[in-house]
Amino acid sequence: MSAPLLEVRNLTKFFPVRAGVFLRKVGDVHAVDDVSFTLHRGETLGLVGESGCGKSTVGKTILNLLRPTAGQVLFEGRDLGTLSHAEWRAVRRDIQIVFQDPMESLNARHTVGQILEEPFVIHKLGTPEERNIWARDLLERVGLPRSAVSRFPHEFSGGQRQRIGIARAIALKPKLIICDEAVSALDVSVRAQIVNLLLELQHDMELALLFIAHDLSVVRHVSNEVAVMYLGRIVERASSNEIYDQPCHPYTRALVSAIPLPDPGRERDRIVLEGDVPSPIEPPSGCRFHTRCAHAERVCAEKTPEWETVTPWQQVACHRWRELRGEIQD
Amino acid sequence: MRLRPQTVKQWRRFRSIRRGYWSLLVIGALLALTLVAELLVNSRAIVVSYEGSYYFPTYAGFMPGRQFGLDYDYETNYRELAAHFAEQREAADASGTQAPGNWLILPPVPYNPFETDFRDDAFPPYPPSLSTQHYLGTDVAGRDILARLVYGFRLAMAFAVILLLCNYIVGIAVGCAMGFWGGAFDLVFQRLIEIWSNVPFLYVIMIVASVIVPNFWTLIGIMVVFGWMAMTWYMRTSTYKEKAREYVDAARALGASSPRIVFRHILPNTISIIVTFIPFSVATGVTALTALDYLGFGLPPPTPSWGELLAQGTANLQSPWIVTSVVVAMTLVLLMVAYVGEAIREAFDPKQFTFYE
Numbered sequence: 001m002s003a004p005l006l007e008v009r010n011l012t013k014f015f016p017v018r019a020g021v022f023l024r025k026v027g028d029v030h031a032v033d034d035v036s037f038t039l040h041r042g043e044t045l046g047l048v049g050e051s052g053c054g055k056s057t058v059g060k061t062i063l064n065l066l067r068p069t070a071g072q073v074l075f076e077g078r079d080l081g082t083l084s085h086a087e088w089r090a091v092r093r094d095i096q097i098v099f100q101d102p103m104e105s106l107n108a109r110h111t112v113g114q115i116l117e118e119p120f121v122i123h124k125l126g127t128p129e130e131r132n133i134w135a136r137d138l139l140e141r142v143g144l145p146r147s148a149v150s151r152f153p154h155e156f157s158g159g160q161r162q163r164i165g166i167a168r169a170i171a172l173k174p175k176l177i178i179c180d181e182a183v184s185a186l187d188v189s190v191r192a193q194i195v196n197l198l199l200e201l202q203h204d205m206e207l208a209l210l211f212i213a214h215d216l217s218v219v220r221h222v223s224n225e226v227a228v229m230y231l232g233r234i235v236e237r238a239s240s241n242e243i244y245d246q247p248c249h250p251y252t253r254a255l256v257s258a259i260p261l262p263d264p265g266r267e268r269d270r271i272v273l274e275g276d277v278p279s280p281i282e283p284p285s286g287c288r289f290h291t292r293c294a295h296a297e298r299v300c301a302e303k304t305p306e307w308e309t310v311t312p313w314q315q316v317a318c319h320r321w322r323e324l325r326g327e328i329q330d
Numbered sequence: 331m332r333l334r335p336q337t338v339k340q341w342r343r344f345r346s347i348r349r350g351y352w353s354l355l356v357i358g359a360l361l362a363l364t365l366v367a368e369l370l371v372n373s374r375a376i377v378v379s380y381e382g383s384y385y386f387p388t389y390a391g392f393m394p395g396r397q398f399g400l401d402y403d404y405e406t407n408y409r410e411l412a413a414h415f416a417e418q419r420e421a422a423d424a425s426g427t428q429a430p431g432n433w434l435i436l437p438p439v440p441y442n443p444f445e446t447d448f449r450d451d452a453f454p455p456y457p458p459s460l461s462t463q464h465y466l467g468t469d470v471a472g473r474d475i476l477a478r479l480v481y482g483f484r485l486a487m488a489f490a491v492i493l494l495l496c497n498y499i500v501g502i503a504v505g506c507a508m509g510f511w512g513g514a515f516d517l518v519f520q521r522l523i524e525i526w527s528n529v530p531f532l533y534v535i536m537i538v539a540s541v542i543v544p545n546f547w548t549l550i551g552i553m554v555v556f557g558w559m560a561m562t563w564y565m566r567t568s569t570y571k572e573k574a575r576e577y578v579d580a581a582r583a584l585g586a587s588s589p590r591i592v593f594r595h596i597l598p599n600t601i602s603i604i605v606t607f608i609p610f611s612v613a614t615g616v617t618a619l620t621a622l623d624y625l626g627f628g629l630p631p632p633t634p635s636w637g638e639l640l641a642q643g644t645a646n647l648q649s650p651w652i653v654t655s656v657v658v659a660m661t662l663v664l665l666m667v668a669y670v671g672e673a674i675r676e677a678f679d680p681k682q683f684t685f686y687e
Contacts, residue, residue: 023517063583092585105576109334109598119584152334168580 003077004038005208006062006176011035011071013054013061017281027281031057033232034071041175042202044209046219046240048255049229052277055212058229059178062210063097064088075176093123096169100181102161106153112139112164113149119171138167142197159190163197170201176208184213195222217259220244225313228252231280231288238314248316248325250293287319295320340602343677350673353666360663364484371439371477375408378434388437398432409440439463441474443481443634448472455649467651469642473632475652479659481634489550490615494608496554501561502597502604508562509569510592516566523559531556539627546629553618561607568600602678609671613664620660636660 012035014028031054039045047055060066062073064080073080075091083091099105106115116135120126126134136146142163144156153161162182169177179198183191199222202209213219219226220240227237228251236249247253254271275292278284284291290300297320305317318324333341345351368388369376378385380398387393387408395402398411415432422428440463441447447468448454454472456464466475504523508516538544538552572578573596581591616636622628623637631638636656643653 060579065579065582089585092583095583097580097583099576099580101576105580107577107581107595107599108336118581118586122581122585122587122590152336155335165580168584172584 002040004074005041005076006039006210007072007074008035008037008058008062009072009074011058011061011073012069013057013066014069030232030280030283032061032068033283035229035232035234036071037227037234037237039176039208039210041208042206043225044202044211044223046216046223046226047210047212047229048214048216048219048226050214050277052280053229054232054280055214055229056180059097059180059210059212062178063095089123093172094175095178096172096174096176097178097180098162098165098169098182100185102158102165103153105165106161106168108153110152111149112151112153112156115153115164116149116167116171119168123172134171138171139164141170141201142167157190158186159194162186162194166194166197166201170205170207173205174207176210178210178212180212181214182211183218184215191218198222216244216255220259228255231277231283233288233317235289235318236314236316238310238316242311242314246310246314246325248310248314248321249289249318250295250324251289252316287317295324340677344673347673347676350669350671350676353669354673357663357666357670360483361487364480364487367480367484370437371441371443371474371480372437373408373440373442373445375411375434375436378408378411378432380432380434381430408434408436412436439465439474439476439480441477443473443477444632445474446472447474455646455652457649458651466655467649469639469652470646470649471632475639475655478634478639479636479655482636482639483659483663485546485629485634486616486619486636487612489546489619490612493550493553493557493615493618494611496550497558497611498561498604500554500558502565504558505562505565506569506592506597509566510573510588510596512570519562523562526556527559529556535622535627543630544628549619549622549628561604564603564607565600568603569596572596572599606671606675606678609667609674613667613671616660616664616667 011032013032015031016025017027017029018024019026033054035054035058037045037047047058049055057066061068062080068081075095078091080088080091110118113132113135116138117128117131120131120134125131132149135149139146139148144160144163144167148156148164153164156164165182177198182198183194186194195218198209201207209222211219211222216226223240225237225239226243227234228243228249229235230251236243236247236252238248243252244256244259247256250271251273254273257269257271271294273292274294278288278291284301286302287293287296287300287305290296293300299319303319305319307315307317308321309315310321363370368374372388374387376386376388378387378398385393385397387406393406395404395406395411398406398414400406400411400414412434415434418430418432422430446454447456447462447464449456454468455470456462456468456472458465458467464474464476466479468474469478504519508519534556535544535552538548542548544552578591578595581595586594619628619635620637620640623635624641625637626641628637629635636659639652639656640660643649643656646652
């Protein structure tokens with residue numbers, strides 16, 4: 001297999017918690033803890049987990065919008081942490097991001113034309129006339145009228161705004177787009193259109209997508225591979241089919257059981273998790289999921305689970321996955 | 331350039347608030363008129379036609395009396411010249427000869443704010459009178475009150491606007507930097523500003539005024555040194571807020587530099603806060619200058635000033651036209667400025683335009 005486009009090694013991001021008059025550090029929010037994955041050119045990795053589990057932080061840390069506390073991000077084999085300012089500017093053309101709320105991520109004071117020309121302005125590409133033409137081309141590419149350049153973001157519907165956000169992301173012909181909950185805020189019908197647009201662009205431009213979402217059903221539709229995050233850690237990663245057909249980690253199983261089925265008559269066992277997500281400031285010892293896991297034993301609280309290989313396409317970080325699989329088959 | 335629909339809405343909303351809108355128009359008109367105050371309130375004639383030639387002494391400058399056939403070399407007194415021309419015409423009519431055809435146009439208020447109009451038969455202050463064209467009377471030195479009000483207004487507004495610009499430039503720069511960089515820079519500047527805000531400003535002015543005679547620019551300088559802090563708090567908070575929004579992250583992901591993010595993204599989004607504060611800062615500036623002049627620590631005499639008139643008026647309550655005119659003028663101007671401010675604040679009220687639908 002060729003070298004991966006993006007390789008994340010042991011990425012860790014802690015946010016210091018400060019308190020008191022002198023703002024002394026009293027602890028850390030363990031937003032991302034020892035996260036590793038790889039992503040190949042033109043492929044899609046779905047990163048799933050509930051709100052606050054650190055999946056957006058992973059995206060922002062890859063883009064260096066947040067500085068990693070530890071770990072490495074390798075893009076085309078280069079360690080992004082060692083790049084100079086000027087080198088980063090060049091890399092920015094290759095990695096882009098689409099945010100969840102386009103009303104927030106598009107500057108309300110700029111026209112769509114200004115928004116779409118900005119990437120070219122920043123990277124000093126083209127003349128003003130060319131940029132204007134390019135901006136119009138981009139609009140057409142994402143299925144909006146060319147005349148939209150003179151309008152403002154809030155004149156568009158949510159789905160149209162997200163198209164503008166996508167147009168901006170593909171302006172510099174990147175190799176990787178991080179979709180940070182890019183479709184989570186949209187209506188189901190609009191969501192399908194946007195997902196299809198992303199897949200079409202991926203196909204045409206050989207884009208790699210890091211698809212961050214809290215909803216497994218969308219991720220299943222787009223991803224080659226899925227990583228499930230819980231409280232800053234990846235607990236299971238597998239190819240898209242494996243994760244739905246035979247989820248191994250109890251948390252993944254709970255998530256998969258929550259996917260709505262289009263068949264109302266079908267019986268299913270919904271696994272409902274008890275309790276709340278523990279505080280990421282003092283995460284639970286051992287397996288972070290043990291406080292909510294129905295199958296937890298003493299070892300789960302004592303020892304951090306190692307990665308174990310289920311199949312060549314599926315790895316899980318759980319002490320008891322073998323026994324649990326047996327239980328389920330019974 | 332196309333205006334944002336939101337800007338258009340804000341302007342419409344501003345216009346729909348009648349008293350604010352009209353106050354803005356009136357203040358704008360007054361300011362425009364004061365730009366040509368020399369043509370309206372001045373001792374020099376606008377046009378003099380003398381022996382076939384035309385003279386424009388308003389902007390042409392000094393013209394000796396002899397130039398117009400008077401028997402002195404100092405600056406022509408155009409009111410006397412007008413009387414002189416009238417006598418000439420009367421003499422010509424009486425003797426039946428051809429009049430020389432000399433004439434001049436005086437400004438509606440034919441006095442400048444510095445000249446003292448002494449009369450042989452009375453002591454100033456003179457009460458308002460149409461015949462002497464002191465429409466609001468004179469002050470204790472015999473200077474025309476209307477002339478001093480007009481030039482005092484111009485000076486006070488210029489002072490307030492320049493002060494505002496300087497204060498905002500420093501305040502916005504520092505506040506924005508505090509919000510943008512945050513961390514230790516923010517912390518240190520916060521404490522510095524808190525300490526600096528506690529320096530008793532009036533004492534400093536008194537000390538400075540006792541050492542040097544303040545002029546327009548030194549006064550602005552002192553007031554900026556002690557007045558730039560107010561804006562920093564608002565800018566700091568709103569920069570913090572804007573910086574955390576995703577469009578800033580998006581710009582950064584595109585590779586935008588920090589100056590670009592500040593000037594193209596953050597500042598334009600805080601403009602409504604700045605605009606909302608402008609009228610109130612103008613009012614503060616006018617009041618501050620008036621107060622300092624009233625106390626005698628402001629601009630040196632004989633600068634036309636409302637504060638100085640106010641001091642004169644309160645000291646000479648037996649001549650009520652002095653205090654009445656300045657108090658009425660000041661109340662009206664501050665009221666109108668406050669109305670404009672109120673209307674702007676109303677028009678920019680974020681409750682009207684939420685970003686989320």
